[in-house]
Amino acid sequence: MFQAGDPMGYFYKVTKGIALIFRSLQDGRRQIVGVHSIGDLCGYLEKDATYNFSGVALTDVEACSFHRRRFDDLVARNPDLGSALANDMSDKLKRAAEHMAVLGQLKSTERVAYFLLQLAEVYNRKMAQSEPLQLHLTREQIADHLGLRLETVSRSFTVLKNNRLIGLVGSDAVAILDRRRLAEFARLGTV
Amino acid sequence: MFQAGDPMGYFYKVTKGIALIFRSLQDGRRQIVGVHSIGDLCGYLEKDATYNFSGVALTDVEACSFHRRRFDDLVARNPDLGSALANDMSDKLKRAAEHMAVLGQLKSTERVAYFLLQLAEVYNRKMAQSEPLQLHLTREQIADHLGLRLETVSRSFTVLKNNRLIGLVGSDAVAILDRRRLAEFARLGTV
DNA sequence: CGGTTAATTGATCCTGTTCAAACTAAGTGG
DNA sequence: CCACTTAGTTTGAACAGGATCAATTAACCG
Structure with missing residues (x-):
């Protein structure tokens, strides 16, 4: 899609599929x-002349692309x-801050x-409710998202599986068996 | 200043001093x-009815407070x-994404x-150029920012000091002796 | 099938955590 | 002025959670 360092011409609004943004x-x-x-904007945040991050399509992605300059007008x-x-940015910012807490404070599982x-x-929220949940990400991509190594992600999956919190369907789909306890595990309740 | 869970009335634009936002x-x-x-907005990002994060003044802080509703008008x-x-949000978002890379990928030092x-x-950028650099943060606050423990932060300081990259002036001020090598150490160059 | 890529599992190592103690600097009151 | 407190920092030793390296298994596809 686009790469860090590229000159910025367009940005995208995803209308179908999943895209990853990385550094x-x-x-x-x-x-x-x-x-x-679906619905997310990517490539917009950069106010410099070049992209600061890279984006890659994960599944087949359809997106509207906008010319940045004309859009600003x-x-x-x-x-x-x-x-x-x-609103979009405010939401992203909130999510980003939360993810910082995840990366900084939580342990692997x-x-x-x-x-x-x-x-x-x-x-x-965005797509047809699918059960089991389709990941679309490899263990390595998940690891790169969570600041772990793929082996650790894999081990965490088996821990959750052994505790009957989730079930693995193939290796790309997960059934959430006990949402409550899973949420306790992911102890991100605010104080 | 404000706390996660408080009903949202005002948000602030810092005009003097330093404030920390945390979860x-x-x-x-x-x-x-x-x-x-100076110049940063805090407490704005929340579009819900309550704050998602807490803010605390670090030094004496002066800030303009705005009533959210009226400001939106x-x-x-x-x-x-x-x-x-x-622009402000876009900048914060960029910084946030970079900090995620720091938390997820870099090691302590x-x-x-x-x-x-x-x-x-x-x-x-924002204040009188001060040399040496005044931290205003305790080791514990730095640790909470970087996803480490205060002891580890302290050890990293001594490592940097022993390599003659920085000098410690008291325990709240740092002289950057070799900016170049320090930047290499913090290997956050994009590819 | 066989061949390729991704996931799991095991064993070892290392970085950062944890617990504990010593040290420093800034008050405070006798 | 000095003993005593208190909060923060530094340093040490033991420990643990993930990383790393390596081998095995599972899923996918021509």
């Missing part, structure tokens, strides 16, 4: 900073659009539990 | 998601204001190096 370091380490599905003439944009609930919520 | 878990773990200084009538807001450069940049 890479020189040595190959990678942080997936966002999982974007449009926003200037249409306040509603601007506030929709602000808690992170994976959180990830599953998060993903389930995104899907339920 | 707490039940068991006392804490993630500091933002260090806000003002924005609706003044497009420039809206786009300034969008790299994180501390990154933190110092980040702080130096914020100060240089």
Whole structure:
């Protein structure tokens, strides 16, 4: 889709499928900073002349692309659009701050539990409710999202499975068996 | 200032000093998601009826407070204001995504190096250039920002000191001796 | 089928945590 | 002025959670 360093021309609004936004370091380490599905904007945040992050389509993705400059003009003439944009960003910011707490404070299995609930919520909100939950991400991509290694993610899955919190259907689908206890596991309740 | 769960009335624009924004878990773990200084908005992101995060003043802080509802009206009538807001959020979002990479991928000393450069940049941009750099944060607060323990932060400081990258002036001020090598240490170059 | 890619599982190692003690700096009151 | 407190920092030793390396198994596809 687009890559960090590319000159910025367009940004996208996803209308179908899933896209990952990530940041890479020189040595190959990678942080997936966002999982974007229907309705999400990507590539907008960058106000510099180049993209700061890279985006890649995970499933088949359909998206509307907007020319950035012309869109800005449009926003200037249409306040509603601007506030929709602000809402989108505000929501992303909230999610981002929460994800920081996940990366900074939770331990491996808690992170994976959180990830599953998060993903389930995104899907339920935006797409046909699917049970079991289709991941669409490899263990390595999940790991890069959660700041872990793929082996650790795999082990966490089996821990959750052994505790009868989830069930694995093949290796790309998960059935959430006990949402309540899973949420306790992902102990992200505010105080 | 304000606390997660409080009903949302006002938000703030810092005009002097430093404020920390954080998220707490039940068991006392804490993630500091933002260090806000002059010009930054805080408490705005929440579009729900209550704050999602807590804010606390670190130094003496002066801030303009805005009534959220009335401000929204003002924005609706003044497009420039809206786009300034969008810029602020876009910038925060970029920083947030970068911090996720820090939390997810860097190891302890790299994180501390990154933190110092980040702080130096914020100060240089917003306040009188001060050399040495005044931290204003305790080791524990830094730890909560970087997803580490205070002991680890302390050890990282001594590592950086022993490598002659920084010097400690008292325990709340740092002199950056070799910015270049420090930046290499904080290996957050995009690819 | 066989061949390829991803996932699981095991064993070992290392980074950061935890617990504990010593040290520093800034008050406070006799 | 100095003993005593208190909060924060540094340092040490033991421990544990993930990382790493390596081998095995499972799923997928021509």
